[in-house]
Amino acid sequence: MKILILGGNGMLGPWAVKALQDRHDILLTDINDPYPAYKGEFQKLSVDDVDGVVKAAEGMDIIVNLSVLRPHRKIAFDVNTMGNYAMMLAAREHRIKRVITTGPHYQKVGQQYEEWDFDLNPDMPSAPGTRLYAHTKALGQEICRVFSERHGIQVITLLYYNMKHSWNLGGPEAPVVYHEDMVPFSTAWQDCGTAVQAAVEVPEERLASKNESFFIFPDLPHRKFDNEKTRRVLGWKPRYQVERLWNKDSRNPESNLTEAF
């Protein structure tokens, strides 16, 4: 399939490209130059450039929007809200049947849920609250919902929370801490990328509606969030279980006897 990737040079983009590039034709776009290892087709494009996005989407089968902007009050709206508007206009214009968008878990289940409840799942009514990142992403998702209902465009929303390096389970924002409290929605970067592949390739008949959301994380014991739908519908199988974060059995023995018997 021909896939237009918006915002493909952020943190998730390289992992999604790695999962997709040998299986599909990719047009990678971003406001920044592509990362050095990328050798495919690239176009410099801002996701809020509506005309540019519509033009870039011509001839595509799927649009994947990986763009993210968190802290800036204007650019967050431009990227997270207007970006999805541009994507949906492009999908409508070119009769593209499937779009995939990404965001944080709390664009769906905001603090009011997270601080109180368990078994949180991606089919709950959206309650993002006013936190800028969650709010702007939720507005973008709502635009997708309206376009999906009116024009029959398949929208798949992949929701993430805490991404980890597979080699040490550290993240980009904090040093790694083992065997202590963790974000019970943590996912290795590689698996974040393969989830995009799963969303691209999932057969339409497995999707219950034209607007489906998924929580992307491996099986975790907390029961805070629920990933059952992701495994069942997308058939996504994470390679990394981030077990050292939540299982004390995986720490070194106190004797430091680490050699094999």
Place this chain on the structure above:
Amino acid sequence: MNVLITSAASATAQIITGALGSDHTLRLTDLPRNASGDIIANELGHESETDQLVAGIDAIVNIGYQGQSGSNTHLMDYHTRRMYNLLQAASDAGVKRYINISTLKLFQDHEENLVVTEKWRSDPPAEDIELLVAHMAEYVCKEFARDRLIQVVNLRLGWPFIGDSSAGPDDTAAISHGMIGESITAALVAEELIQWQDIHVQSPVDHQRFITKTAARLLPELAGRLSS
């Protein structure tokens, strides 16, 4: 009461200004490209100008439908980002009430025989940018109410707006200028409201399309004038 009215150059705002002017102290604002005379030019950005705009204000009447014109992207930006900025500034300043003027056209695709009330989910069309952005403005408002940062009355008005003339036979959702003013006057002082309060208002007309019992219950000043 000190009341800020947004999109003050719009036709809807002018109806409201005329209705509220004698009983309240009004501060009018609009984007610089629309503002003139007594209307304060303000971009509704996230800097201190918006904080200054809402300082000392008790309530805001925001035109959430057909207050602005321009490109689709401008309208989307105005009704999402700029609404967020206004609500954030209002919340920070302790403004007590935010009345968002929306439209019952969000339900226009439902057949007229259906008993549409505030308990129905609105159904904005993607291809009508004015209705889509009215829906998005409601969404922004609701999240500020959900976080209990400000109390929001989402007043969905019927259409068309009827001035001196009477409603035509097909205007089953019509609302008079007088009813618009009275409903906002009542919403400014209503006491029995929850944090996010949808209220549907239209005038009593033949074959009235929308139920207005919530308005009659929560805005008692209107009760005798609404269809029961």
